[in-house]
Amino acid sequence: MTPPTTDAAPDLRTESPGRARILEIAAGLFLDHGYEAASVRRIADAVGIQAASLYHHFDAKEDLLTAILRQGMAVMDAAFDEAHEAASGHDARTRLALHVRAHLAALYENGPFTAVHVTTFRTAPEEVRAAIVPVRDAYEARWTDLLRSLVDAGHLAADTAVGPARLLLLGGMNATVGWFDPSVGSLDDLAETATRQFWSGLGRDPEGT
Amino acid sequence: MTPPTTDAAPDLRTESPGRARILEIAAGLFLDHGYEAASVRRIADAVGIQAASLYHHFDAKEDLLTAILRQGMAVMDAAFDEAHEAASGHDARTRLALHVRAHLAALYENGPFTAVHVTTFRTAPEEVRAAIVPVRDAYEARWTDLLRSLVDAGHLAADTAVGPARLLLLGGMNATVGWFDPSVGSLDDLAETATRQFWSGLGRDPEGT
DNA sequence: GTCTATACCACGATAGAC
DNA sequence: GTCTATCGTGGTATAGAC
Numbered sequence: 001m002t003p004p005t006t007d008a009a010p011d012l013r014t015e016s017p018g019r020a021r022i023l024e025i026a027a028g029l030f031l032d033h034g035y036e037a038a039s040v041r042r043i044a045d046a047v048g049i050q051a052a053s054l055y056h057h058f059d060a061k062e063d064l065l066t067a068i069l070r071q072g073m074a075v076m077d078a079a080f081d082e083a084h085e086a087a088s089g090h091d092a093r094t095r096l097a098l099h100v101r102a103h104l105a106a107l108y109e110n111g112p113f114t115a116v117h118v119t120t121f122r123t124a125p126e127e128v129r130a131a132i133v134p135v136r137d138a139y140e141a142r143w144t145d146l147l148r149s150l151v152d153a154g155h156l157a158a159d160t161a162v163g164p165a166r167l168l169l170l171g172g173m174n175a176t177v178g179w180f181d182p183s184v185g186s187l188d189d190l191a192e193t194a195t196r197q198f199w200s201g202l203g204r205d206p207e208g209t
Numbered sequence: 210m211t212p213p214t215t216d217a218a219p220d221l222r223t224e225s226p227g228r229a230r231i232l233e234i235a236a237g238l239f240l241d242h243g244y245e246a247a248s249v250r251r252i253a254d255a256v257g258i259q260a261a262s263l264y265h266h267f268d269a270k271e272d273l274l275t276a277i278l279r280q281g282m283a284v285m286d287a288a289f290d291e292a293h294e295a296a297s298g299h300d301a302r303t304r305l306a307l308h309v310r311a312h313l314a315a316l317y318e319n320g321p322f323t324a325v326h327v328t329t330f331r332t333a334p335e336e337v338r339a340a341i342v343p344v345r346d347a348y349e350a351r352w353t354d355l356l357r358s359l360v361d362a363g364h365l366a367a368d369t370a371v372g373p374a375r376l377l378l379l380g381g382m383n384a385t386v387g388w389f390d391p392s393v394g395s396l397d398d399l400a401e402t403a404t405r406q407f408w409s410g411l412g413r414d415p416e417g418t
Numbered sequence: 419g420t421c422t423a424t425a426c427c428a429c430g431a432t433a434g435a436c
Numbered sequence: 437g438t439c440t441a442t443c444g445t446g447g448t449a450t451a452g453a454c
Contacts (some may be wrong), residue, residue, distance in 0.1 A: 032332075034243055034244070034245060035243070035245075035246075037332060071350060075308045080305035091416050092412075093414055112233075123246060124386055154415050155414050156412060157411050158413075164398075164402045165406060165411060166386055167385065168265050168384070168406055171381045173377075173382060178331060179376055186305055191240070198406060198411060199411065201405075201408045201409040202369050203301075203302060203364065203408035203409055204363065204366050204367075205300065206363050
């Protein structure tokens with residue numbers, strides 16, 4: 001857990017390169033096996049040190065997960081910022097497409113930090129969840145605001161239920177973590193597919209409707 | 210679970226009422242805390258018996274999870290069957306809507322068995338995953354077939370990538386497990402929202418595109 | 419910052435009485 | 437079918453030397 005200030009005060013222990021390395025490896029193991037199944041000994045083993053040495057960098061296993069989830073959310077936030085900037089001046093569909101692509105890219109291009117958030121948040125220990133919930137909520141609120149603004153400007157159906165729409169969209173994107181492999185498929189294609197499905201839908205019923 | 214026939218010789222121990230009760234309670238704990246974190250002692254406690262007594266009903270903790278996942282898939286399959294029957298004679302969009310609603314209903318109306326599949330399959334022990342993978346693949350293939358037949362009949366865009374489309378749709382629906390509460394929201398509304406989003410999309414861009 | 423050694427506990431699972 | 441008692445293992449975490 002982290003102490004004082006307001007937000008994400010990134011630990012006063014200096015950001016040693018060792019710490020970053022441990023986080024990355026631990027995140028990969030949490031992603032593959034889940035939080036409980038990835039033991040401290042196994043993590044230390046993968047890092048190449050003894051389990052006891054990990055405790056020089058972290059006070060407890062839970063802190064490891066908290067740091068990873070926090071970092072994952074920071075990546076997502078940065079991706080959203082970037083997309084927001086890049087979007088200015090484009091038409092509505094393109095603006096949304098840029099955000100979709102940014103979310104997916106964050107899921108795959110910044111190590112396991114974001115993906116592990118998707119897969120382990122639900123069953124994370126109480127304390128960890130409590131620490132992350134506000135950050136997560138803030139990110140989701142940004143999406144809600146984005147969709148709401150599109151509705152208000154007439155770019156999305158006026159009767160859109162923004163909440164469910166956002167959850168289905170993000171849920172669908174996050175679920176890709178289970179099957180999409182960026183070394184096989186194209187991230188751009190995936191982003192375009194997701195955008196199209198959300199924006200235009202796939203129905204082309206010749207009978208009408 | 211249903212009995213003998215072809216597949217998974219489902220234990221010759223008769224289907225005692227006790228067994229069903231244990232499965233339901235264990236599924237709920239797996240859903241809330243994950244497989245590893247839900248210890249057999251905790252499960253036994255929730256059932257109201259001693260840990261050792263569980264082993265009269267199951268040989269190992271893994272068998273518990275396997276049985277739960279299998280039962281979950283059986284529920285999903287039954288839901289698909291039912292939707293398929295109900296769909297005959299309706300237009301394409303309605304046929305899809307019935308399947309969407311059936312999938313969501315199966316997720317929420319049959320205890321935790323289906324939902325736990327969504328949340329724990331990824332990190333389940335190797336042996337469990339291996340046992341369930343074929344069943345899961347078969348279910349997903351039914352959806353692929355459904356979508357493909359809609360494309361072939363001209364009801365879905367001809368250039369639809371059926372695989373990704375199915376995964377985004379199912380992913381979005383499955384992700385609802387994290388937030389949708391059927392005692393608060395309406396399942397019918399959720400199903401209609403998901404269907405609409407997939408079929409028509411939400412974009413109404415006045416600028417064109 | 420990493421090591422060896424170890425404390426202590428909860429884990430899954432078994433034995434055998436009732 | 438459930439109990440009490442217990443086994444062996446591997447879990448997180450600490451102490452203290454280097």
